[in-house]
Amino acid sequence: MADLKETPKSAGGAQVFNLADFRKNPKATRKPSAEETLRNHTRVFDLLAQHILACARLIATLDEPGGQHG
Structure with a gap:
């Protein structure tokens, strides 16, 4: 080795x-173990979900009428 x-x-x-x-x-x-692969995939999907929620919050804030986005 x-x-x-x-x-x-x-x-x-x-x-x-x-x-x-x-x-x-x-x-x-x-080669990563099945447990390690699952843990990595779970982490990636969790980060992706957090990013999507942050984008949705930003869009909602920007869509507020009369809001200051400055």
């Missing part, structure tokens, strides 16, 4: 891979 150094994580929790290392050994990455 390849020498896997500690990989930095971005704010979203996704792993960052060195592209050169990946090309040398494409099997260096592991």
